[in-house]
Amino acid sequence: MYMASLLKQHLFIALLSLVSLAVQAQSTASTEHVNARLIPEMMTTHPGSTLWLALELEHAEHWHTYWLNPGDAGQPTRIEWNLPEGVSAGEIVWPLPKRFELPGNIVDFGYEGTIALLIPLTIAEDYQAEVLQLSASVNWLECDDICIPGRVGLSLSIPVSSSNDEVLSGVEADLFAATRLEQADERIHLDATWYIEKSSPEDTLGELKILLQSSEHLFAGLETVAFLPIQHELVNYLDKPEFSVQEVSLMISQQLHEYALEDMPEQVQGLLLATDNDGKRSIYKINAAMASGFSLSDLNKIVEPAEKMSLFLVWLFALAGGIILNLMPCVFPVLSLKVLSLSTHADDSGQQRRHAMAYTLGVISSFLLLASVLLILQAGGAVIGWGFQLQQPWVVTLLTFLFFLIGLALTGVLEVGTSLMGLGGDLQERQGLQGSFFTGVLAVVVASPCTAPFMGAALGFAFTQSMPIALSVFLALGIGMALPFLLLSYLPALVRFLPRPGAWMLTFRQLLAYPMYLTAIWLLWVLGQQTGSDGMALVLAACLAIAMSAWLWSKQQNMKGWLKVVSVLLLISCFLFIGSVFTSPLLQPRIQISRSESQNFEPWSKERLTELRQRGQPVFVNMTASWCITCLVNERVALDTEGVREALVANNVTYLKGDWTNSDPAITAVLKEYNTSGVPLYLLFPSGFDEPAIVLPQILSESLVVDVLNSL
Numbered sequence: 001m002y003m004a005s006l007l008k009q010h011l012f013i014a015l016l017s018l019v020s021l022a023v024q025a026q027s028t029a030s031t032e033h034v035n036a037r038l039i040p041e042m043m044t045t046h047p048g049s050t051l052w053l054a055l056e057l058e059h060a061e062h063w064h065t066y067w068l069n070p071g072d073a074g075q076p077t078r079i080e081w082n083l084p085e086g087v088s089a090g091e092i093v094w095p096l097p098k099r100f101e102l103p104g105n106i107v108d109f110g111y112e113g114t115i116a117l118l119i120p121l122t123i124a125e126d127y128q129a130e131v132l133q134l135s136a137s138v139n140w141l142e143c144d145d146i147c148i149p150g151r152v153g154l155s156l157s158i159p160v161s162s163s164n165d166e167v168l169s170g171v172e173a174d175l176f177a178a179t180r181l182e183q184a185d186e187r188i189h190l191d192a193t194w195y196i197e198k199s200s201p202e203d204t205l206g207e208l209k210i211l212l213q214s215s216e217h218l219f220a221g222l223e224t225v226a227f228l229p230i231q232h233e234l235v236n237y238l239d240k241p242e243f244s245v246q247e248v249s250l251m252i253s254q255q256l257h258e259y260a261l262e263d264m265p266e267q268v269q270g271l272l273l274a275t276d277n278d279g280k281r282s283i284y285k286i287n288a289a290m291a292s293g294f295s296l297s298d299l300n301k302i303v304e305p306a307e308k309m310s311l312f313l314v315w316l317f318a319l320a321g322g323i324i325l326n327l328m329p330c331v332f333p334v335l336s337l338k339v340l341s342l343s344t345h346a347d348d349s350g351q352q353r354r355h356a357m358a359y360t361l362g363v364i365s366s367f368l369l370l371a372s373v374l375l376i377l378q379a380g381g382a383v384i385g386w387g388f389q390l391q392q393p394w395v396v397t398l399l400t401f402l403f404f405l406i407g408l409a410l411t412g413v414l415e416v417g418t419s420l421m422g423l424g425g426d427l428q429e430r431q432g433l434q435g436s437f438f439t440g441v442l443a444v445v446v447a448s449p450c451t452a453p454f455m456g457a458a459l460g461f462a463f464t465q466s467m468p469i470a471l472s473v474f475l476a477l478g479i480g481m482a483l484p485f486l487l488l489s490y491l492p493a494l495v496r497f498l499p500r501p502g503a504w505m506l507t508f509r510q511l512l513a514y515p516m517y518l519t520a521i522w523l524l525w526v527l528g529q530q531t532g533s534d535g536m537a538l539v540l541a542a543c544l545a546i547a548m549s550a551w552l553w554s555k556q557q558n559m560k561g562w563l564k565v566v567s568v569l570l571l572i573s574c575f576l577f578i579g580s581v582f583t584s585p586l587l588q589p590r591i592q593i594s595r596s597e598s599q600n601f602e603p604w605s606k607e608r609l610t611e612l613r614q615r616g617q618p619v620f621v622n623m624t625a626s627w628c629i630t631c632l633v634n635e636r637v638a639l640d641t642e643g644v645r646e647a648l649v650a651n652n653v654t655y656l657k658g659d660w661t662n663s664d665p666a667i668t669a670v671l672k673e674y675n676t677s678g679v680p681l682y683l684l685f686p687s688g689f690d691e692p693a694i695v696l697p698q699i700l701s702e703s704l705v706v707d708v709l710n711s712l
Contacts, residue, residue: 029152033060033142038154039116039172045132046161048125053156054175055079055092055115055138064112065140065150067097069230069270071108071237074147077117077140084133086124093118096183096283097228107237109145109228116179123160132158178441184271184285190214191669192288196256205256208235210288212250213669218284219250222275227286229270233257249672263623266290291673311469314461315476321455322480325447355436356482356489362440364478370444371474393587396527396627397539399445401578401636403520404543408550410513420688440482447481459676495570529626529661535586542581545574600645604658606666609685616687618653618712623667623681625660630698631680636684638700647709653684686712 022476027038045051057065057077066074081089083555094117097109123132135155142150190485198206210227212219225243229235234257241254247547252272272284275537455477462473520543528536552567559567581587602608604621612619622639624631638644648655658667672682674695682696 018193020517021277027154027156029154031142031150031152032148033063033144034058034140035067036138036149036154038136038156039175040156040158041172041176044159044161045121045123047123047127051121051132051158052176053119053121054172054179055119055154056114056116056175057111057140058114059112059142062112062144063142063329064098064100064108064110064144066108066110067228068092068094069109069228070141070230071100071110072106074108074110074143076140077138080137080139081117083121084129084137086127087132087134088122090120090122093120093183095179096271099226108143115182116175118176118179118183127160130160132156132160134158141198150318157159158643182283184283186285188214188218188284190286192268192286193291193673194288195291196261196264197253203257205236205260207253208256208260210252210267211291212252212272212284212286212288213672214248217248218282219245219248219274221278222250222274222641223250223277224275225250227254227270229253229268231265231269233259234265234268236280244634272588311472314458314473318455318458318462318473318476319480319483321458322477323483325455325477325481326484352489354433356486358436359440359485360479360482362437362484363444364440364475366441366444367474367478367481368471371462371471372467375470385700392417393530393535394582396523396530397542397587400523400527400539401541402442402519403516403523404546405497405550407513407516407520408547410516411510413550413554414548443481444478446502461675461679479491511592523627526627526661531587534643535584535588538581538584538586542578545577549574549578600648601655601657604656604667604672609656612654612656613685618687619656619683619685620648620653620709621656621658621681621683621685623660623670623679623683627661628679634680634682634698634700638702638705639703643702643706644709647706651709653709653712666696683696684708 029036031594035053037056037058039054039056041052041054053076059065068076070076077092077610079089083089095111095115097111100108100110102108106697119214133155135153138152138154141147148546153197194210196206197209202572221247222243225241227241228234235241236255236257237330239255241252241425243253244251266289268286268288270286272286274282274284276282386489429430458477462470524539527539549571551573556564556567601622606622608620609621622635626632647653658664658670660667660671671678674681674693676684680698682698682700684694684696694708696705
């Protein structure tokens with residue numbers, strides 16, 4: 001048995017040697033200016049495997065052949081295979097081509113020197129022959145000052161082993177390795193969209209814009225960028241692409257080819273060659289889909305993207321958004337507390353102005369701090385947007401405790417900490433100014449989930465700019481939010497309309513505790529959406545511990561002996577329990593949205609939206625979050641109504657809801673695509689796949705939604 005096995009092994013090695021000689025003899029052919037070889041990566045193969053071949057082309061000096069897209073002139077290399085049954089050849093995997101700039105403003109893409117084109121061969125599981133016999137006819141165009149068609153025939157015979165053991169082709173391994181370094185890294189995925197931008201309706205061509213986004217920080221420090229499109233006659237090859245980098249995004253702009261609009265593809269494909277300032281080169285594969293909201297049939301009516309807005313207009317939008325933010329349900333109760341304090345200093349305009357400036361400083365510094373954290377996290381590769389902090393259950397828990405404590409302080413149950421709110425008319429000036437500052441901080445904290453009208457466009461612009469410009473937008477937003485209080489403080493005529501201080505203020509202050517309790521209840525509901533009822537119950541128990549701690553603290557002064565010891569131990573136990581809440585596994589996020597038959601919506605996903613649009617189905621998309629008060633109000637008064645349900649059914653519109661309560665990079669990407677950084681976002685896609693989305697306002701009414709649905 002051993003001798004038979006040994007004899008079989010020797011016969012196989014002998015066969016392999018003979019085949020190797022045959023391969024050398026038959027796999028090489030030449031034309032006048034190009035030598036061609038067909039080289040297997042492995043000298044043996046087996047059923048069910050993929051065998052890679054290399055078509056090596058060795059060019060004479062000054063001569064070249066062409067890439068898949070030859071450029072302004074030329075033809076790519078083609079391979080016609082003659083393969084046995086059970087064997088199939090894949091597409092050529094092209095290495096990075098060289099750019100040739102020729103007389104007459106002609107730009108070509110091709111190869112010179114010695115290069116290799118890689119081709120995968122798939123061997124069927126039931127392939128039974130002992131030797132794989134294959135042949136190919138290879139055609140190319142070899143060019144220098146003149147171009148000559150080249151054609152050769154190549155063949156290979158490769159032993160087929162019954163085992164999975166393969167024999168490397170030895171010295172040729174370096175050829176495959178070097179060639180793969182010249183190919184795009186398939187492990188890196190870039191989300192990509194494209195659209196065309198014209199400088200004016202008279203611009204007959206326009207620029208191709210490609211937006212690339214990555215979950216990694218790939219584009220920092222880019223020095224040069226080259227775009228090599230696979231499609232022929234897509235861009236003007238003489239026009240070098242311009243590019244801009246913002247955090248994890250890269251925007252490429254290149255002038256269109258004069259014939260591009262005659263046959264624009266739905267998918268723009270190509271290679272991106274990027275070189276950073278350290279000389280490191282990277283090759284990425286681009287497969288960009290047409291951007292939502294863009295239509296080739298409506299080129300002259302394209303709305304300018306947010307990044308083209310003037311900075312002055314963006315500042316005005318941010319200022320207006322900040323003013324309107326004061327009317328949001330999440331902000332108004334806190335603002336009422338500050339307006340109340342003006343009555344205390346009605347006869348002292350200097351004191352009023354100092355409080356107004358302290359409040360303004362608290363608002364502006366909080367906006368700038370929050371924006372800086374957000375921008376730094378985005379620069380580090382985080383896919384987040386406005387309101388990101390409330391996507392963390394521990395932050396929602398902390399805010400729940402804060403509002404509950406404020407309510408206890410306003411009702412007089414807890415006297416410690418009232419100075420932070422600046423409510424006490426008898427506080428010392430220094431304490432009162434601190435209270436005004438922290439009231440501004442608190443106002444921003446509770447306002448951060450909200451996106452007021454005009455604010456969305458301003459934030460969308462800010463997050464596409466450098467940090468100094470982005471922070472200037474947030475500065476304008478903070479000034480806008482503080483402006484009403486500043487006007488009350490600096491215009492005495494307005495202050496006269498405020499009621500005079502008196503005993504009623506104590507009652508009104510206690511009354512304002514209940515909006516604080518309501519806010520805490522709302523935050524508990526948000527937490528329930530994020531973590532489920534277990535997490536909500538845990539935090540509710542912690543609120544009970546806070547109330548008990550406040551009561552024990554207020555009784556400490558009158559306790560003595562063992563009773564005081566017991567109260568201290570109870571206080572320590574309450575504090576330990578409250579602290580343990582933040583590390584509890586019950587605060588882990590969970591999935592929020594599920595299909596609701598009663599409300600007639602489905603969970604949003606990019607794949608589901610694409611599927612519906614390809615079927616010609618009109619779609620209404622609601623991007624929302626449980627912590628967004630504006631979103632919840634819109635759903636109650638404008639979306640979750642009988643009239644809207646009937647309009648959805650009557651117009652055959654599918655309702656998709658995306659939940660941003662917990663972090664979702666896919667939804668964040670959609671928000672960026674429509675030049676906003678927070679929810680709500682409402683999109684209505686008509687039945688035509690190429691029709692742009694209709695973007696609805698951030699404040700909805702039932703009649704507005706019904707009218708838009710009926711207009712389809």
